[in-house]
Amino acid sequence: MDEEKATKNPYRCTHCGYIYEPDKGCQKNKVNPGTPFQETPEDYRCPVCKSKKAGFVKIK
Ligand SMILES: [Zn+2]
Known part of the structure; x- marks a missing residue:
């Protein structure tokens, strides 16, 4: 089990x-x-401003 999956980051x-x-x-x-x-x-x-996925950054 890998509980620290990076893919689960907001x-x-x-x-x-x-x-x-x-x-x-x-x-x-x-x-x-x-x-x-x-x-x-x-x-x-983005549901708020309709930005593309490229406009998102990973939060640790
Ligand atoms: Zn947005």
């Missing part, structure tokens, strides 16, 4: 400060709870 939108939490997912993007940010769809957009 990501923050650098444009508006929205935080994507893998445990919660994102209803607006139809992302199920438990989905690592890296596994969200390529066309995932």
Whole structure:
């Protein structure tokens, strides 16, 4: 068991400060709870400001 999976880290939108939490997912993007940010769809957009995935940074 690897409890320190990097994929479970939350990501923050650098444009508006929205935080994507893998445990919660994102209803607006139809992302199920438990989905690592890296596994969200390529066309995932910030639900607040519609920034692309490239605009997100990993939070430790
Ligand atoms: Zn945003």
